[in-house]
Amino acid sequence: MKTIPIREEQDIVTCRRACREAARELDFNLVDQTRITTAASELARNIYEYAGEGEVVIEQVDDEMKGTGLCLRFEDHGPGIENISQALGEGWSSHRGMGLGLPGSRRLMDDFSLKSVPGEGTKVTVVKWCR
Numbered sequence: 001m002k003t004i005p006i007r008e009e010q011d012i013v014t015c016r017r018a019c020r021e022a023a024r025e026l027d028f029n030l031v032d033q034t035r036i037t038t039a040a041s042e043l044a045r046n047i048y049e050y051a052g053e054g055e056v057v058i059e060q061v062d063d064e065m066k067g068t069g070l071c072l073r074f075e076d077h078g079p080g081i082e083n084i085s086q087a088l089g090e091g092w093s094s095h096r097g098m099g100l101g102l103p104g105s106r107r108l109m110d111d112f113s114l115k116s117v118p119g120e121g122t123k124v125t126v127v128k129w130c131r
Contacts, residue, residue: 001059006047006076015044015056022058022070026130036070036128039105043074043124046101051078051121061127069110069129077121084116 002022004015019040023033040056047054054076061071081087088102102124106112111127 001057004056004058005053006044006055007053009048012041012044012048016041018056018058019070019072022060023128026060026068026070028070028128028130032128032131035108036072039108039126039128040072042101042105043072043126046122046124047074047076047078051076054078054121063129066110066129069127071125071127074124074126075121076123080118080120080122081114081116082118084114088114 002018004018005011006015016037020033020037023036028036044056047056054074057071057073057075059071059073061069063069088106102114105124105126108128109126110129111125113125114122115124116122
C-alpha cells in the first residue's frame, strides 16, 4: 500500500507515476496502464482543484472471482459534491474544466464508487482488474 498526499499541482504528476508503476508491477497491459494512469490523473486533479488537498491510496486487491486488481482511493475533506448524479453526467463541471473527471474515470476503470457529504468531503474508489 502506498499513500500519496495531494497538496500541490506537482503531486498530480507524482500520483500518475506511482499508479503507472503499480500497474506495471501487476503486469497490466499497456492499454490498461494508460487507463489507470488517466483515471488517476483526473481524480487527483479533482482533489487539487475542488478540495485543495487530500490523498491517494494505491494498493493491490485480490478477489476470489475477479482475481488481482489495482485499487485507487482518492479522499479529501473539501466541500463535497452537492448533486452526485449531475457530477457524474457527461460534460458537467462546476469549474471551467472539461467535465471528464468523474464520468471519464468511471468509464476507464472496472469498479467505481463515490461517496460524498457536502461540507465534509469526497471519497472515490476505483479498481481495475487484471485480465
